[in-house]
């Protein structure tokens with residue numbers, strides 16, 4: 001296992017269920033964290049609990065190019081670069097086509113896909129210069145297997161999967177590793193606004209989902225885990 005100690009890790013979605021739990025695990029292993037999300041109050045509360053200094057906390061809407069540039073500037077200023085990017089930001093709008101609006105669709109693409117594109121544009125050049133790095137994305141199983149009502153969400157997550165696979169091809173001769181995690185349902189605030197009957201008590205716990213990310217952050221650099229599939233035990237779709 002690679003040591004986390006001293007690893008510079010940016011966590012997006014740090015104010016969310018998977019991101020905040022990942023932050024807790026990584027900081028306990030000695031990683032140097034940079035936390036971002038949209039809600040500054042939630043980020044500040046987490047940073048205080050984990051003793052992450054305020055200069056490494058930054059609120060940004062990742063679908064906004066200027067905000068991502070400002071985030072990248074702050075990351076460079078405070079950490080001088082990045083060893084690992086854990087991209088745990090995203091939204092879920094689950095509606096049948098007769099209710100899904102263009103606004104729902106573009107909002108989903110912006111939050112889940114355009115955000116990833118902007119992050120790659122901002123952070124890949126530094127990783128290329130360093131000749132190494134690790135990018136972990138969480139497309140979820142709906143980035144691999146369709147579900148009724150998930151036209152917008154799956155469009156964003158299939159897009160994310162395809163984009164990252166293509167970028168991986170471009171990076172073949174570098175030591176920049178890309179991992180896509182296909183998780184099934186994780187019990188987190190993600191489900192709070194989704195009008196589906198779901199059994200949250202049967203989902204993966206956010207702490208356990210975070211443990212998978214924590215594990216991936218410690219994989220030796222001589223190999224790459226290209227994909228990980230993590231499903232609730234009684235709900236194995238793929």
Ligand SMILES: NC(=O)c1ccc[n+]([C@@H]2O[C@H](COP(=O)([O-])OP(=O)(O)OC[C@H]3O[C@@H](n4cnc5c(N)ncnc54)[C@H](OP(=O)(O)O)[C@@H]3O)[C@@H](O)[C@H]2O)c1
Nearest residue numbers: 013015016017018037038039062089090140185186188190
């Ligand atoms: N929960 C699941 O069942 C599940 C399953 C598979 C994959 N995933 C994926 O895993 C990731 C994390 O999910 P989660 O369960 O932790 O969800 P969550 O608890 O709802 O957290 C989502 C996080 O994303 C941030 N975010 C959303 N839109 C953003 C934007 N435009 N700019 C910047 N940050 C933004 C939120 O920030 P604020 O709260 O500060 O606004 C929050 O920190 C998402 O990509 C999701 O699609 C989730």
